[in-house]
Amino acid sequence: MLTGTRLAVWGDPIAHSRSPQLHAAAYRVLGLDWEYGRRRVGEDRFDPELAGLDATWRGLSLTMPLKHAAARAAQVLDRHAQATGAVNTLLLGEERHGFNTDVGGLVRSLREQGVEEAPAARILGAGATATSALVALADLGARRVEVVARRPEAVTALIALGESLGVAVIPAGFDDPSPGRVQVTIATLPGGTDLGAGADRLAAAGGVLVDVVYGHWPTPLAHAWERAGGVAFSGHGMLLHQALLQVRVFVCGEPGTALPEETTVLAAMRRALVGD
Incomplete structure (x- = not known):
């Protein structure tokens, strides 16, 4: 059994993070006596805090506003981190390896809900999370993604990213979304955003x-989908599955290798999330 190994989630704010509960549940099942904590770290303190870690540190989970700083600090980036320019998982050692498990977490969450492919999709919002959403949709076979944003210029970077992924990104405003039907809508807007009648228009042809x-x-938005007879899910699935992929990174060294007893690990993490 490995002992004396330290991990943590960093960000600002950080008190709301559920990562400690999720990771602790996983390491209990795996029989690993690993410490996983949390630390409030702003972007201006990230580099010196990282430099101050000793050899007992195995890795870090990163939340806002540290994902771009973590990408700059990594010597090696996985495919999803390269595409998004964002790292939410740092594996420490002789080299710092950066991963973006938000992308894979979103893909796994959608597949868990029965979405195996999404040739046409829609993203609401054009911020940092929209970048991970676009890469996830590309992994699900998207060829056309409409990005609905308040400022058309905010979609410019996503259009360029889409071109690199073979995805046509179509900008739209909240008052004039395309009437075309999509298989999936991913909302990356701040919690509680109310689009009024626009939400009902989006729900009518918005898929899952x-x-x-x-x-x-x-x-x-979820209420709008309910009125339209559609299906809506929260971000809990993405949170759960991105954390599982982080555990894979910290235990196995990369997110593509399944954990021992992974079904049991995932069940324990799900219970920890629901019970929080």
Whole structure:
């Protein structure tokens, strides 16, 4: 049994993070006496805090506003981190390896809900989370993704990313979304955002909704999907599965290798999330 190994989630704010509960549940099942804590770290303190870690540190989970700083600090980036320019998982050692498990977590969450492919999709919002959402949709076979944003210029970077992924990104405003039907809508808007009648227009042709917020459920968007007879899910699935992929990184060294007793590990993490 490995002992004396330290891990933590960093960000600002950080008190709301459920990562400690999720990771602790996983390591109990795996029989690993690993310490996983949390630390409030702002972007201006990230580099010196990282430099101050000793050899007992195995890795870090990163939340906002540290994901881009973590990408800059990594010597090696996985495919998803390269595409998004964001790292939410740092594996420490002789080299720092950076991963973006948000992408894989979103893909796994959608597949858990029966979405195996999404040739046409829609993203609401054009912030940092939208970048991970676009890469996840590309992994699900998307060829056309409409990005609905308040400012058309905010979609420019996503259009360029889409071109590199073989995905046509179509910008739209909240008052004029395309009437075309999509298989999936991923909402990356702040929790509690109310789009009024626009939400009903989006829900009518929006397929399955994943609203990535973790609290305040059901959201106004989820209510709109319910009125339209659609299906809506919160961001809990993404949170759960990205954490499982982080555990894979910390235990196995990369996110593509399954854990020992992974079904039992995932069940324990799910119970920890629901019971929080």
